[in-house]
Amino acid sequence: MTRPVRGMPQPPAARSRDFTGSAIRLVTRLTPLRGMTAAVIALGVCGIAIGVIGPRILGHATDLLFNGVIGRRLPAGISKEQAIEAARARGDNTFADLLSGMNVIPGHGVDFGAVGRTLLLALGLYLVAALMVWVQARILNVVVQRTIATLRTDIENKVHRLPLSYVDARQRGELLSRVTNDVDNVQSSLAMSISQLLTAALTVIAVLVMMLTISPLLALLTVLTVPLSLLATRAITRRSQKLFVAQWTNTGRLNAHIEETYSGFTIVKTYGHRDHASAQFAEFNDDVYRSSTGAQFLSGLVGPATTFIGNLSYVAVAVVGGVQVATGQITLGSIQAFIQYVRQFNQPLTQVAAMYNTLQSGIASAERIFDVLDAPEEAPDPPPLPVTPTTGRVEFDRVTFGYRPGTPVLHDLSLVAEPGTTVAIVGPTGAGKTTLVNLLMRFYDVDSGRILLDGTDITSMPRAVLRSRIGMVLQDTWLFGASIYDNIAYGRPGAGPDEVHDAARAAFVDRFVAGLPDGYDTRVGDDGGRLSVGEKQLITIARAVLARPQLLILDEATSSVDTRTELLIQQALAELRRDRTSFIIAHRLSTIRDADRIVVIEDGRIVEQGTHADLLDRRGEYWTLSQM
Structure with missing residues (x-):
């Protein structure tokens, strides 16, 4: 009996062949659900826009408290300008500069009613933003699940259109790994990546706009750290990318060995090959362990590296911002809001860097799936012939x-x-x-x-x-x-x-x-x-x-x-x-x-x-x- 020789697993690929192209192709599979996808984007924009207003409102509450504390210390019946002139007359220029940047009324204490209304407004906005994020997550989950269900259907239909030579040339377990493990990995990666990437992009843009309205100089100091973060991320991910490709290639080879061993379990036991099968399993399992550990270790360095670089902006903002408050160029509440914005600006970058390993792993699996979807199919069937009596010759x-x-x-x-x-x-x-x-x-x-x-x-x-x-x-x-x-x-x-x-x-x-x-x-x-x-x-x-x-x-x-x-x-x-x-x-x-x-x-x-x-x-x- 003559049969085609089954192909052995290919060695791990050196690196992802077309990371950007595969990522774009994966995202374009969301287009059939463009209405729900647009809703996800709209909810994200609204939720983040409302969310980034919060620090400004809280900063305003801080200004109300600080203005009340300082105003109560000033004599009643004089104007702000008179209080500033009196401070300069007694040689307290620092206090005079501070007063010049404040909206203080001498003799008036803290307006707790205004503070309460401001805090309630901030609380309401945060609740609305949280509700929008929750609805966005629910819709996004539906989008991802339907997209993956369609992807599974496409793979199933594709397998039935593949020639027998394609199946014969590959180990069954390796092919099954692409249809099962790789699809599951794409599902988890897609859900996490879309949510975080969309949120991160919108947050960075919105926060940057808010920072520019407070202090262009401080915004510039914050943005200067972004290129450093991108350089660090690129340097690390270029090394980890090939390990993620190797991880899923080795996983497919391990699954092929397991499927083959379990299918022929009686033969393995009969001919005393249990030790050999175990040794092969250990070898393939070690390959998966080494590539997975290396990929996770390298990609895990992205988060700490970007966090460290982001903390440099905190130092710069704290120093320069303190000087601006002392000189009356900015209020205390504004610098408080700006520091919160620095955290909101750096956090998405750190999150994206931290989840980049998940994104790389998902794209590596997507490439393996696309390899199946792009494989040459059987020649298309001709149109049906007219029904004629048949004899079986x-x-x-x-x-x-x-x-x-x-x-x-x-x-x-x-x-x-x-x-x-x-x-x-x-x-x-x-x-x-x-x-x-x-x-x-x-x-x-x-x-x-x-x-x-x-x-x-x-x-x-x-x-x-x-x-x-x-x-x-x-x-x-x-x-x-x-x-x-x-x-x-x-x-x-x-x-x-x-x-x-x-x-x-x-x-x-x-x-x-x-x-x-x-x-x-x-x-x-x-x-x-x-x-x-x-x-x-x-x-x-x-x-x-x-x-x-x-x-x-x-x-x-x-x-x-x-x-x-x-x-x-x-x-x-x-x-x-x-x-x-x-x-x-x-x-x-x-x-x-x-x-x-x-x-x-x-x-x-x-x-x-x-x-x-x-x-x-x-x-x-x-x-x-x-x-x-």
């Missing part, structure tokens, strides 16, 4: 095919199967027997030549139409996680219970189902549960019987069962092959004695064909196989 006309370019598996092969006949295909392992089946099912397309069904090239037929005419019973049985009834009914959706039970009786499934506690409702999985290999095979035959195919493919269908079960399967298959064009691939020559024609394939070429008796009389390759 199959012809391979000078077919040449190879799984890899330059390495053909079949060489200029021609073969005809007349309607209602059984054609057996035999030959050594690797001769190309299963390849014929893959080509007939259009899992792969021929490199040259044609395959005709009732005179029509199968490449001109929609794949679904072609495959609906073919039933398969394979050596490797596969049962879904469902009841025995559901596994049989899978062969033809919409079939009634009587038809399912008739198919089960035709395949002798009823003989062992009667002994099960739940009968046809007994649940089984891909491992078959309590069923033997032969019993699972009979269920797959019943599935094929129910499908009522025009063509039948039997690929080593009895190679893994005992003699008694083989007899039952042979009887079921004989009934299934009645009046159908059938292809049988077998190593046991005893199972194909009654075939209408036996074809011997070697190295991708037909070397002999005829009936069982004719081929034995020739004493050629078939006779040699029969002696083994």
Whole structure:
């Protein structure tokens, strides 16, 4: 049996190939929900705009308190200007400068009513801002969840459009990791990143405007630290970015190993490879640990670095602002508000820097998902042909095919199967027997030549139409996680219970189902549960019987069962092959004695064909196989 070689996991990528492009592509997936996205942005703008007004109002309350304290110390009945002149006359210029920047009324104390109203206004604004942020978070959660649900659907649909060669060339666990782990990582990263990035951008802009209205000089001192933060962030993230790509690549490789080990757990135990499997697991797990630890460590340095640089602006504002208050250029409440704005200005930058590791991890996963979405698909199906009577004649006309370019598996092969006949295909392992089946099912397309069904090239037929005419019973049985009834009914959706039970009786499934506690409702999985290999095979035959195919493919269908079960399967298959064009691939020559024609394939070429008796009389390759 010739199959494509599964590709080994690729080494970790050096770094993200297109970080910006992947990020933009991920964000553009939000466009179908543009209305809700606009609502998120609008609520963010309103909430932050209201929130940044708070410090100014609190600063005004501080001014009211400070003005009242200073005003009560001044003699009543004089004006502010007279109080300033009196202070300068006695040589207290510092106090005079302080008074010049205040809105003080000599002899008047603290207006607690005005202070209370100011604080209530600030409290109300903060409550409204918090409510808007809460509503924004709820809507954003809906946007992200719907976007990820659409992304999962797109991946699911894409997988069904991928050629079998794409799946065969990759480890199943690695592909599953992209569809599951990477999508989950994108979901968490997208929710966190959008919320923080949007809030950070709006906050920085709003706070900067408010700072400029208070003191352009202090605003300039604050902004000067931003380039330093960006340089530090860039220097660190350039080193951590490639580690995040390696982290998810190694995670996919680890999942592939786990899936492979658990799927073949019996083989691992039987051949004593537990230690080897554990050693491989430890190696792959260490790779994930090292890349994850390195990525998290490096990206974790961004937060402390930006916090340290942001604290430099606190020092500058405190020193320069204190001088401005003392000289009357700015009020105490204004400098209090400005210091709060410095915190609000630096906090988003620090948060964005701290969550940049999450963003990098999400983009690395998004790239792996986009790799699947961008993979070449099967050639599109042609328009459906008019429905015509079919007989089941199959012809391979000078077919040449190879799984890899330059390495053909079949060489200029021609073969005809007349309607209602059984054609057996035999030959050594690797001769190309299963390849014929893959080509007939259009899992792969021929490199040259044609395959005709009732005179029509199968490449001109929609794949679904072609495959609906073919039933398969394979050596490797596969049962879904469902009841025995559901596994049989899978062969033809919409079939009634009587038809399912008739198919089960035709395949002798009823003989062992009667002994099960739940009968046809007994649940089984891909491992078959309590069923033997032969019993699972009979269920797959019943599935094929129910499908009522025009063509039948039997690929080593009895190679893994005992003699008694083989007899039952042979009887079921004989009934299934009645009046159908059938292809049988077998190593046991005893199972194909009654075939209408036996074809011997070697190295991708037909070397002999005829009936069982004719081929034995020739004493050629078939006779040699029969002696083994």
